[in-house]
Amino acid sequence: MSGQTPLTALKGVGEKRAANFLKLSITTVEELMACYPRTYDHFLPPVSIEEASACTFGAVCGTVMKQVAVRSFGTKNMTAAEIGDGQGGKMRLTWFNMPYLRNTLKPGMRFVFRGRIRLQGKTAVMEQPQIFTLGAYEEKQGTFQPVYSLAAGIKNSTVSRTMAQAFEQFPDLLLTMLPQEIQKKYTSMPYGQALYQIHFPSDERELIAAHRRLAFEEFFRFIYQIRLLRSSVSQEENQCRISRRAETEDLMNSLPFRLTGAQKRTLEEIREGLAGPYVMSRMIQGDVGSGKTIVAFLALYETALAGYQGVMMAPTEVLARQHYQSLNRLFSEQGISLQTELLTGSMKKKEKREAYERIAAGISSIIIGTHALIQEAVQYFRLALVITDEQHRFGVKQRRVLSEKGYLPHVLVMSATPIPRTLAMILYGDLELSVMDELPADRLPIKNCVVNIRYREKAYQFIQNEVEKGHQAYVVCPMVEASELMDGENVVDYARQLRQVLPASVRVEYLHGKMKEEQKDALMQAFSQNEIQVLVSTTVIEVGIDVPNATVMMIENAERFGLASLHQLRGRVGRGNAQSYCILVNCSGNEEAQKRLEILNQSNDGFFIASEDLKLRGPGELFGVRQSGLLSFRIGDVYQDADLLQLASEAVEEYLATSSPEEQGEFSGGLTGESVLGIMS
Ligand SMILES: Nc1ncnc2c1ncn2[C@@H]1O[C@H](COP(=O)(O)OP(=O)(O)OP(=O)(O)O)[C@@H](O)[C@H]1O
Numbered sequence: 001m002s003g004q005t006p007l008t009a010l011k012g013v014g015e016k017r018a019a020n021f022l023k024l025s026i027t028t029v030e031e032l033m034a035c036y037p038r039t040y041d042h043f044l045p046p047v048s049i050e051e052a053s054a055c056t057f058g059a060v061c062g063t064v065m066k067q068v069a070v071r072s073f074g075t076k077n078m079t080a081a082e083i084g085d086g087q088g089g090k091m092r093l094t095w096f097n098m099p100y101l102r103n104t105l106k107p108g109m110r111f112v113f114r115g116r117i118r119l120q121g122k123t124a125v126m127e128q129p130q131i132f133t134l135g136a137y138e139e140k141q142g143t144f145q146p147v148y149s150l151a152a153g154i155k156n157s158t159v160s161r162t163m164a165q166a167f168e169q170f171p172d173l174l175l176t177m178l179p180q181e182i183q184k185k186y187t188s189m190p191y192g193q194a195l196y197q198i199h200f201p202s203d204e205r206e207l208i209a210a211h212r213r214l215a216f217e218e219f220f221r222f223i224y225q226i227r228l229l230r231s232s233v234s235q236e237e238n239q240c241r242i243s244r245r246a247e248t249e250d251l252m253n254s255l256p257f258r259l260t261g262a263q264k265r266t267l268e269e270i271r272e273g274l275a276g277p278y279v280m281s282r283m284i285q286g287d288v289g290s291g292k293t294i295v296a297f298l299a300l301y302e303t304a305l306a307g308y309q310g311v312m313m314a315p316t317e318v319l320a321r322q323h324y325q326s327l328n329r330l331f332s333e334q335g336i337s338l339q340t341e342l343l344t345g346s347m348k349k350k351e352k353r354e355a356y357e358r359i360a361a362g363i364s365s366i367i368i369g370t371h372a373l374i375q376e377a378v379q380y381f382r383l384a385l386v387i388t389d390e391q392h393r394f395g396v397k398q399r400r401v402l403s404e405k406g407y408l409p410h411v412l413v414m415s416a417t418p419i420p421r422t423l424a425m426i427l428y429g430d431l432e433l434s435v436m437d438e439l440p441a442d443r444l445p446i447k448n449c450v451v452n453i454r455y456r457e458k459a460y461q462f463i464q465n466e467v468e469k470g471h472q473a474y475v476v477c478p479m480v481e482a483s484e485l486m487d488g489e490n491v492v493d494y495a496r497q498l499r500q501v502l503p504a505s506v507r508v509e510y511l512h513g514k515m516k517e518e519q520k521d522a523l524m525q526a527f528s529q530n531e532i533q534v535l536v537s538t539t540v541i542e543v544g545i546d547v548p549n550a551t552v553m554m555i556e557n558a559e560r561f562g563l564a565s566l567h568q569l570r571g572r573v574g575r576g577n578a579q580s581y582c583i584l585v586n587c588s589g590n591e592e593a594q595k596r597l598e599i600l601n602q603s604n605d606g607f608f609i610a611s612e613d614l615k616l617r618g619p620g621e622l623f624g625v626r627q628s629g630l631l632s633f634r635i636g637d638v639y640q641d642a643d644l645l646q647l648a649s650e651a652v653e654e655y656l657a658t659s660s661p662e663e664q665g666e667f668s669g670g671l672t673g674e675s676v677l678g679i680m681s
Pocket residue numbers: 257258259260263286287288289290291292293294415416440441442543544545546548571572575
């Protein structure tokens with residue numbers, strides 16, 4: 001974002017509020033406006049208590065039946081009310097630490113209550129509901145309230161209010177980047193209107209139109225960049241020719257397993273590229289657990305043997321450390337004495353400085369780390385190969401950083417996102433493709449089931465049995481902690497509950513993305529050594545984590561995740577030779593969700609799942625489940641908006657064919673430097 005209007009230019013935003021927004025990486029009004037809602041809270045009409053009892057979230061209109069009770073325990077207290085809906089339904093409502101409600105909720109008064117619902121025995125209980133007078137709810141009914149990503153000190157209402165102020169003071173601050181003729185032909189809503197509607201939707205139709213307008217623009221810019229990238233790198237001369245070494249074959253032959261045919265073929269393609277006349281830009285697309293890491297290690301090994309440096313860039317610190325440790329383990333088992341290096345953002349200054357020195361002096365041959373690897377301060381010594389993942393794919397910007405330092409390395413991108421080939425061609429048009437479509441031979445197919453919440457007890461028993469056999473389990477919840485704005489299981493409460501259900505000998509811990517790096521690392525370390533048997537986690541474990549001893553993956557609120565994410569999560573088990581299981585808990589009772597989950601139930605094949613997912617969703621399903629993590633754009637979703645992606649691709653081709661080089665230069669002028677990465681969120 002190139003904006004320069006400081007947040008403090010807004011009325012009501014002082015230094016303190018601006019400092020809070022900084023936690024969301026928002027420093028300018030432009031950045032604020034481009035911070036799209038994460039989702040929307042749709043105020044649906046109230047339903048009967050009977051209907052609500054079958055859901056996990058809802059609004060009911062009810063009459064307070066009797067005097068509200070307040071019970072104290074220690075310094076805390078709980079307020080409880082009972083309501084009836086006049087149709088025979090009764091519901092209990094509870095609030096923590098809000099005793100004053102007893103003055104508001106008098107017997108005989110009617111309100112609309114809205115919140116999370118749980119069944120306690122046969123009684124439906126709504127926890128911490130919001131309370132509306134009938135009139136107030138009527139006003140809200142049908143509306144979509146934006147829900148933003150938040151940080152400490154910033155409430156959703158603060159973001160909304162600041163956003164309104166921004167649009168009032170600077171209505172035309174952000175402008176479209178689309179060339180005029182493309183805009184005219186391919187879009188129907190003006191950019192400014194779309195931007196406003198995405199934050200303040202007047203109704204569902206406008207919201208969908210706004211989403212499509214902004215997603216189209218995002219895709220267009222992305223694909224345009226890809227095209228520029230392709231034309232700039234495809235014919236660069238290979239200045240680091242890495243020829244084949246017998247040691248690579250020796251290492252391959254002494255691994256504890258035999259490489260699959262797909263692994264061998266991919267490695268062969270990479271070796272050809274490294275030794276060939278041009279700089280290699282290749283993507284390995286392999287389903288979860290197909291064994292991409294060892295192929296990457298072998299390529300790094302061959303690079304190092306030739307006297308060059310190779311780096312591997314992981315999306316998270318936890319993953320970087322995991323790769324670093326497994327490479328070191330491999331080398332020490334095989335008696336290989338090449339020096340490896342770890343470089344991550346959270347390392348102490350002194351540690352980093354020492355690592356920089358070893359890298360610059362060429363002492364380290366293989367360097368594994370996070371984004372810290374392409375910081376300005378890092379000077380390489382004959383850098384020849386960069387391995388990265390698709391999320392942090394190597395864009396124009398990184399290439400420029402490195403080429404300014406005099407490097408023109410080969411690039412290998414690893415992807416576990418099973419996307420249909422047509423989409424892959426658009427999204428990765430700048431890369432050659434190696435497909436790894438084979439799992440190691442010793443794998444048993446994962447056994448799946450889709451269940452509702454009544455199955456939980458059985459599932460816990462099942463997990464206990466697996467733990468008794470020496471295995472481990474993951475339980476995934478969508479949220480970090482309880483929230484008033486969003487419904488869903490959270491890792492903190494869930495881990496607490498699970499500890500009560502499972503025997504004390506089973507160690508249950510939770511993990512989420514907001515924890516400090518060291519803490520996450522320590523937990524993952526303990527889990528990989530089976531010191532923790534059950535890990536309750538958010539989707540931070542989605543990508544890459546490799547603990548072959550884990551055999552159960554239980555996913556709560558499975559209906560809330562995209563199929564590609566679920567497939568990634570499931571891929572955390574079934575990585576060893578023991579039978580593994582995936583339990584998908586559909587907490588919604590929603591039939592559409594059930595249908596989608598059945599696809600996973602039927603198949604473990606990522607490519608099949610991705611194409612079925614596309615068919616089932618259809619384009620433009622705004623309130624469906626966004627695919628998290630990989631390929632995450634700010635607003636567009638490559639699955640749900642697949643038609644827009646296609647359209648944007650056509651528009652780019654048309655623009656390139658019909659505009660003059662000067663016009664193109666002018667257009668890309670607005671984009672250069674921001675790179676593919678800058679466009680992706
Ligand atoms: N040919 C093979 N035979 C048996 N096991 C293998 C083989 N190749 C790799 N493995 C093992 O399979 C597990 C998964 O491999 P790896 O971590 O490379 O998967 P991946 O393709 O990166 O998957 P993901 O995208 O899910 O992280 C690892 O424990 C690895 O040691």
